[in-house]
Amino acid sequence: MPKLTIAQNILAANDTYAAGIRQALAPRHIFSINFMSSPGAGKTALLERTIERLGGQLQIGVIEGDVETSADAERIEAAGASETVQINTRGNCHLEAHMVQAALDQLDLDRVELLIIENIGNLICPNAWDLGEDLRVVITSTTEGDDKPSKYPQMFADAQVVVINKIDLLPYVDYDLEKARRQVLALNPQVRFFEVSCRTGAGLVEWCDWLADFARREVTSGSKELQR
């Protein structure tokens, strides 16, 4: 089965890059997050709102993954990120650790305390690729339908946090929040939920405060320490 062998080799090579990323970020006390979702669920919007709220207390660096265009990196710079790099994969449906490593080489890591990697919009493949991150966040939205966790289970099983976005649209769509949560919990009992609207601002204070606290605790309890 030569195809299988090659797939294993590719993932093993990815893990080597991911380990290198962890070794680069840990002594610099940089906490890193991998944002994953379907196209249009609101990764970039959540990133903008997070930077607007936390940018005053934390230096936030962003690696923007997209198949094409640098539109998202421009939005993120406008929101006030300390450092931003755009990756265009030109057809690749997920980020890989070697791409993140190449992006890190373009960032001034002395200006980064929190690193957020926005993955490619895809609910299937990104979770298979370790990017050396400390936290995986899946964003799902009320307009996608409440059946997505059971239809795309691996993404939800591998996340520590699930953010349900677009709750302002709940009156206009057939989306059962409890049904969606039950599906996620069946896959992943330890997961933490946030319900937000990046459009109205609902729930964003809770998300941002939790994230800042969590990053600070992880960094101080482990090998990392935020330089504050």
Add this chain to the structure above:
Amino acid sequence: MPKLTIAQNILAANDTYAAGIRQALAPRHIFSINFMSSPGAGKTALLERTIERLGGQLQIGVIEGDVETSADAERIEAAGASETVQINTRGNCHLEAHMVQAALDQLDLDRVELLIIENIGNLICPNAWDLGEDLRVVITSTTEGDDKPSKYPQMFADAQVVVINKIDLLPYVDYDLEKARRQVLALNPQVRFFEVSCRTGAGLVEWCDWLADFARREVTSGSKELQR
């Protein structure tokens, strides 16, 4: 570059399967469509509404692609499809022609005049894989954002039809229909648009009537002929 060679071999093998599918469908006068979109844009809903409207005049067979679950095939059977087969890819992010061939082996093709293949919810990879289809339809929704055509260009460049779904939600989202259309037309000047709401029914008569006419004309003008 062994990886590249293998990718070419895989795609060449796919093309061989796709040609075999065309050879199987043409003499039976079966017109085939490939439905592609992000997760949650409304592929299954559009399929349900299409079967409800056209099922009385055309025998419709469906191949349902999903990473996991048979929930969509159950919805489609309830809507009145003549024949339905579920493919679960267990992690593969797109359908390939050999999977469609295996599904065709499970269908009674004497009961199918229109075959609709619902691809995996993914806006990146499915368009690279020829499934032997006659028509490619991309469904996009107003809640995904009007920047999706430029951010996921190949999917829109390769389609003959783009259906913009969830137009009932336009008052509640920041979506510029003209901006989205302009992006698609820049990639694909020949494309045909439909604007629909699978929830309210808006635009579905136009879509279904066009589809029935188009399938009939294609079949009678080419090597295919609907047995009506």
